[in-house]
Amino acid sequence: MIEEHDLTLPTLNQDNAVKIYSKRAILGFSVFFSPVFGGFLLRQNLLDSNRKKEANLILLISIAFTVLTILIVNSLHTKGGSFSYLFNMVWGAILSEYFFGKYFPDDNYEYKKIWKALLISIAITAPIILAMIFAPAG
Secondary structure: OOOOOOOOOOOOOOOOOOEEOOHHHHHHHHHHOOHHHHHHHHHHHHHHOOOHHHHHHHHHHHHHHHHHHHHHHHHHOOOOOHHHHHHHHHHHHHHHHHHHHHHOOOOOOEEOOOHHHHHHHHHHHHHHHHHHHHOOOO
């Protein structure tokens, strides 16, 4: 027999609630790290709510946002990093307001703590920042 896949989301209540990262967490990680980090949090939310296809799409979109930021900021030939933060804010707002709102329209979710994600993000970015600081000028 061919089995039909039930694509509906499970009904959530106090006992089996899916914990997700909040909009603020997604925006904050997008701004202070990059849209890939915010996109990864949103992707994790989607995976936790059994939406694998949408989760992978969000990851690709957030990678595209990050690449666009790098290309645009490098083409401006400015010394300051304020343009990076500006673009990260825009992309983070799109991830947290549009996509988060699209996939999680209700506001009755329990939110995950960000500490684990924050430590992983720092562990990834710290060596990159240190390499940039201590790299020989050339």
